[in-house]
Amino acid sequence: MTNQPNQPYDGYDPYGQQPQQPQAPQGWPGQAHQQGYQQGHQGYQGQQGYDDPYAAQQYTQQWQGQTWETQTQSPVSPQVTAAEETAYLPPQGYQDAAPAPAPAAAAEYGPATVAGNARITDAQRARAEGRSPIIEPGMQPAALTALLGLLLAGAAAVGTYALLVPLVVLQAVTAAGWFRLNGMWPARQGIALGFAGALAADAALLASDRSPSAILGTLGVWVLLALVLQLRSHADPDERMYGLMATVAASALAIVAGGYLAAEADAVTVGAIAVAVALLARALPLPTPASVVVALLAGAGGGVAAGSMTGLGTSGALLGAGAAACALIGHRVASYDYPSRFVHFTAGVALPLSAAAPAVYVLGRALV
Numbered sequence: 001m002t003n004q005p006n007q008p009y010d011g012y013d014p015y016g017q018q019p020q021q022p023q024a025p026q027g028w029p030g031q032a033h034q035q036g037y038q039q040g041h042q043g044y045q046g047q048q049g050y051d052d053p054y055a056a057q058q059y060t061q062q063w064q065g066q067t068w069e070t071q072t073q074s075p076v077s078p079q080v081t082a083a084e085e086t087a088y089l090p091p092q093g094y095q096d097a098a099p100a101p102a103p104a105a106a107a108e109y110g111p112a113t114v115a116g117n118a119r120i121t122d123a124q125r126a127r128a129e130g131r132s133p134i135i136e137p138g139m140q141p142a143a144l145t146a147l148l149g150l151l152l153a154g155a156a157a158v159g160t161y162a163l164l165v166p167l168v169v170l171q172a173v174t175a176a177g178w179f180r181l182n183g184m185w186p187a188r189q190g191i192a193l194g195f196a197g198a199l200a201a202d203a204a205l206l207a208s209d210r211s212p213s214a215i216l217g218t219l220g221v222w223v224l225l226a227l228v229l230q231l232r233s234h235a236d237p238d239e240r241m242y243g244l245m246a247t248v249a250a251s252a253l254a255i256v257a258g259g260y261l262a263a264e265a266d267a268v269t270v271g272a273i274a275v276a277v278a279l280l281a282r283a284l285p286l287p288t289p290a291s292v293v294v295a296l297l298a299g300a301g302g303g304v305a306a307g308s309m310t311g312l313g314t315s316g317a318l319l320g321a322g323a324a325a326c327a328l329i330g331h332r333v334a335s336y337d338y339p340s341r342f343v344h345f346t347a348g349v350a351l352p353l354s355a356a357a358p359a360v361y362v363l364g365r366a367l368v
Contacts, residue, residue, distance in 0.1 A: 136335045137348030142283035144349045149276035152260060152353070153306070156268035160210070160261070163268065164202065167261060171198035171254040174354045177347030178250040181339060182242070190247045193229070197222040198254035202261060210262045212361070215255055222251045257350075259357035266310040267319060267364020270303050274320030275327040275356050277302035282331060292328060299324020315367040322363050323356040330355030 151166040175194035179187045197218060204214035230244040260268050278299035282291055303320015307313050330351035334343065 133338050134335050135339055135344075137283075137331070137339075137344035139280075139283040141344045141348040142279040144345070145279045145352050146276035148349065149272040149279075149353060153269040153272035153276075156260070156265045156272070160206070160265075163261060163265075164206075167202070167257065168199070170260075170350055170353055171195060171202075171257050173346050173350040174198075174257055175250045175254045177334070177343060177350050178253055179246055181334065181337070181343050181347045182246045182249075183337075187243075187246070189229075190243065190250060193222070193226060193247055194250035194254045197225075197251040198258060201255040201258045205258055205261045212259075212262050215258055215262065219252055219255050222255065223248055226251060253351070253354050257354040257357050259361040263357075263361040263364045266312060267360050267367070269310055270306040270312055270316045270319050271323035271356055271360035271364070272353070273306040274299040274302040274316075274323045275353055278320075278324035278327055279331065279352055282328060295328055296321060296324050299327070312367060319360070319363045319367055322359040326356040326359045327352035 148166060148170060152163065152170070155162040155164075155166050172195050175191050175198065178194070179191055200222070201215050201218040204218055205211070208214045226244060226247040230240050230247070233240050233243065235243070260272075263271075278295040281298035282295040284291060284294065286294060300317045300321040303312075303316040303318070303323070304314060305316075306320070307316020310316070312319065330353070331348070333355075334348040334351045339347070
């Protein structure tokens, strides 16, 4: 009896229940070899495989067909730990019908800071608590105000043109700080217009031998110029009104700061030192009423000390107290309406000195 090469031996078929192999796409170069491989393993004897087993292995490794595993299992992230791999995973695509509600936020406010809080801003906290929207600049802006005041006092003792250098810096910071204090930023045109008015007033003061009428004349011209420019604007009427008021106020403050140039040199020295001392005292951690009283007394004392060096004597106390009172008003304005850190280092530095300029001029003319 002859055995057929591809028949089972004595009816025994060890590969009779072989799982079905995935079919390769039609036209695949290794399809003929794959079929020969399957036929050769169906019988126990007379097995016929590939002519070149390495070639068959190459074709088998290069074929990338989808299998059951790649269709039902998602790829494992390289960051998954061994404990997470063995954990129970619910069926994909299933979500709870009624998710648990998120816990309500804690009904409390973060600490009051100049930079704000991540959960609630200083403005929101002040409104929620019913407090006045006031955030005072603090010690660092007060120190800068004192430094600028001392520069004004020293430059006034040197001469008029030396005083012009710190005065121009004061006027520029005043114009920029006022616009930012009113929430208008960027406002380069308005800031440039206000600063240009201050420079025009300084030039008029020097040309008129420091006559105060130069300040009033420049102020009137710049109000008309700001009005004409706002009328030519294509913004909404409300925005044009806000821009007009901010431009006029910034120009007025920067121009009025030129009063240091029109005042007597001794009065400028006394007033600037008084403002410097008063602002440092105002920044001390005291209750507001006590801080204001201490600042006024410090300003008067600084005026007396500076007056003894300039020849004003005890009259320097009145000049120092008046300059300190105006400086505290400017400090109060720079603290209003939830100011930012930029406002504190511009308006908070410049407004006290700019607001004190009229008092320095008037009291200096009366006392010197």
